[in-house]
Amino acid sequence: MAADSDFLFDVQGPKARRRTAIITVLAIIVFAAILIEALVQLGQHGHLSPEPWEATFAAPVSLYLAEGLLLSLQAGLIAGLLAFPIAALVAIVRLGRNRYLATLAFWYVEITRALPLLLIIFFFQLYLPSTGLKIPVFWQLVAPLAIYHVSVLSEIFRAGIEAVPRGQSEAARSLGLSMGWTYVSILIPQASRIVLPSLVNQYIRLFKDTSLGFIVSYPELLTRGRTMGEYTGYLFETYVVVGVTYLVVDLALAMIARALDRRLRSPRPARITKSSATIQAHF
Amino acid sequence: MLFVVSAAGEIVAGFLTTLELAVSSFALALVMGTLMATCRVSPVPVLRMLGAAYVEIVRNVPLFVILIFLIFGLPDTGLTLPLFACLVLGIGAYTGTYVCETIRSGILAVPRGEIEAARSLGFSITQILTVIVLPTAFRSMIQPLANIFISAILATALGASLGVVELTNVATRVQDRSGQILTTFVIVGAGYVVLTLSVGFLASWYQTMLTGTRRRF
Numbered sequence: 001m002a003a004d005s006d007f008l009f010d011v012q013g014p015k016a017r018r019r020t021a022i023i024t025v026l027a028i029i030v031f032a033a034i035l036i037e038a039l040v041q042l043g044q045h046g047h048l049s050p051e052p053w054e055a056t057f058a059a060p061v062s063l064y065l066a067e068g069l070l071l072s073l074q075a076g077l078i079a080g081l082l083a084f085p086i087a088a089l090v091a092i093v094r095l096g097r098n099r100y101l102a103t104l105a106f107w108y109v110e111i112t113r114a115l116p117l118l119l120i121i122f123f124f125q126l127y128l129p130s131t132g133l134k135i136p137v138f139w140q141l142v143a144p145l146a147i148y149h150v151s152v153l154s155e156i157f158r159a160g161i162e163a164v165p166r167g168q169s170e171a172a173r174s175l176g177l178s179m180g181w182t183y184v185s186i187l188i189p190q191a192s193r194i195v196l197p198s199l200v201n202q203y204i205r206l207f208k209d210t211s212l213g214f215i216v217s218y219p220e221l222l223t224r225g226r227t228m229g230e231y232t233g234y235l236f237e238t239y240v241v242v243g244v245t246y247l248v249v250d251l252a253l254a255m256i257a258r259a260l261d262r263r264l265r266s267p268r269p270a271r272i273t274k275s276s277a278t279i280q281a282h283f
Numbered sequence: 284m285l286f287v288v289s290a291a292g293e294i295v296a297g298f299l300t301t302l303e304l305a306v307s308s309f310a311l312a313l314v315m316g317t318l319m320a321t322c323r324v325s326p327v328p329v330l331r332m333l334g335a336a337y338v339e340i341v342r343n344v345p346l347f348v349i350l351i352f353l354i355f356g357l358p359d360t361g362l363t364l365p366l367f368a369c370l371v372l373g374i375g376a377y378t379g380t381y382v383c384e385t386i387r388s389g390i391l392a393v394p395r396g397e398i399e400a401a402r403s404l405g406f407s408i409t410q411i412l413t414v415i416v417l418p419t420a421f422r423s424m425i426q427p428l429a430n431i432f433i434s435a436i437l438a439t440a441l442g443a444s445l446g447v448v449e450l451t452n453v454a455t456r457v458q459d460r461s462g463q464i465l466t467t468f469v470i471v472g473a474g475y476v477v478l479t480l481s482v483g484f485l486a487s488w489y490q491t492m493l494t495g496t497r498r499r500f
Contacts, residue, residue, distance in 0.1 A: 007395050007399065008398060008408055008416070009411075016326070027327070027333065028329060041362070042360055045359065047360060110480075111476060114475055114476040114479040115476065116437040116438075116439075116441075117440075118441060118443055118444065119471065119475065122451065122454065123464075126458060130464055208343075211345040212347060214347065214444075215444045222345075226351070226355075234359075236356045236357075236360055239356035240356070246345055246348055247340060247344050250344070251339065
């Protein structure tokens with residue numbers, strides 16, 4: 001069993017192996033007891049019989065839910081595509097020489113990051129109609145998502161650009177490159193390798209946040225899950241299916257992040273380590 | 284602005300509920316996170332798998348889905364928890380995965396030489412963790428843990444849509460009654476900003492006290 005924490009303990013001798021075996025057996029017994037108790041409870045309430053599961057997986061229901069997943073992905077994708085260039089701009093402005101713009105960007109990031117996403121959503125949902133501006137449900141979800149994630153993404157970008165050794169941009173500038181070209185040809189290519197894993201992780205968070213579409217009644221996976229659960233009467237089963245769907249999609253995305261991390265880690269050591277701790281990684 | 288005065292009590296009560304939710308969830312998260320991190324670095328493969336499964340499963344389901352499941356799904360199985368307990372359990376378990384990963388990477392960041400020295404002096408893994416690793420790792424974890432606490436504070440806002448009268452919920456009530464939507468949201472937003480900024484400030488102050496060096500926050 002090779003693992004990264006192996007250096008915490010010695011190769012096990014006979015005594016330690018016996019202790020490991022005892023703990024293993026105990027853990028399995030406790031876990032099995034909990035599992036059996038859970039199954040008994042589920043069985044007593046009829047969740048182990050095939051009918052509720054058949055009803056949940058029946059073609060019209062699962063199709064309806066699959067469509068919800070597509071709408072979730074769509075909302076996440078649009079919000080992500082919107083947030084990306086704005087976040088890059090905010091990061092560059094914050095690092096730029098214009099003091100006023102940098103301060104403005106600083107406060108934008110600090111304030112939106114300190115607010116709950118739900119408060120921003122409620123604000124959009126309640127305030128905008130009162131000014132006579134009616135926006136569709138899709139944008140009631142996507143606009144707050146983008147506004148919120150711009151600030152976190154821009155922090156990731158900033159950390160990435162700052163992680164590129166200073167000498168790189170100084171060398172580019174002394175060779176006569178303009179600031180714009182320094183970014184385009186020197187800083188961004190190097191920073192993008194550094195930030196890619198954290199970027200994918202942030203997009204996983206963004207995708208998870210699309211479940212707040214429930215609140216504005218955007219018909220994404222969770223909203224449709226509730227509708228279906230109430231329709232079939234099998235709330236437990238439907239929410240299990242919804243949860244597992246999110247889990248599978250997120251795990252797939254996380255696997256991509258890990259593969260990228262491995263690929264990028266091998267040739268060069270430059271990574272955000274110190275600064276990634278200072279990025280407030282809100283869920 | 285007069286409505287602010289009449290709603291002040293309500294807003295303060297909501298603020299306190301938010302704080303109460305956040306602190307109890309974070310306490311649960313610390314306990315679960317530390318326990319699971321210990322499992323993840325232990326020499327027992329089954330415990331490692333348990334820790335890894337906890338992190339991978341709970342972290343990859345949206346918190347809101349977990350909360351909905353606890354509140355609306357579980358009663359179907361005969362297990363009805365009070366609303367407040369559901370929120371604390373959901374936010375605590377979810378936040379715990381982040382605590383677990385922070386502690387684990389803090390442990391892995393402790394210089395190997397220190398651990399190897401302790402091992403060659405005959406320390407057991409329990410001694411290594413409690414005497415050498417965790418005290419050293421704790422210093423590098425203050426800032427990340429503060430950020431996780433801030434996230435927990437922001438996560439409690441989800442309670443607003445589930446019927447808990449915390450700060451965000453109070454905002455929707457007060458604006459509904461007074462019609463002063465913008466002002467209400469600015470005041471409540473300021474409440475969150477003050478709360479989160481002061482947590483960040485306290486954490487960096489504590490960090491300075493502990494290590495004597497100033498870190499950016």
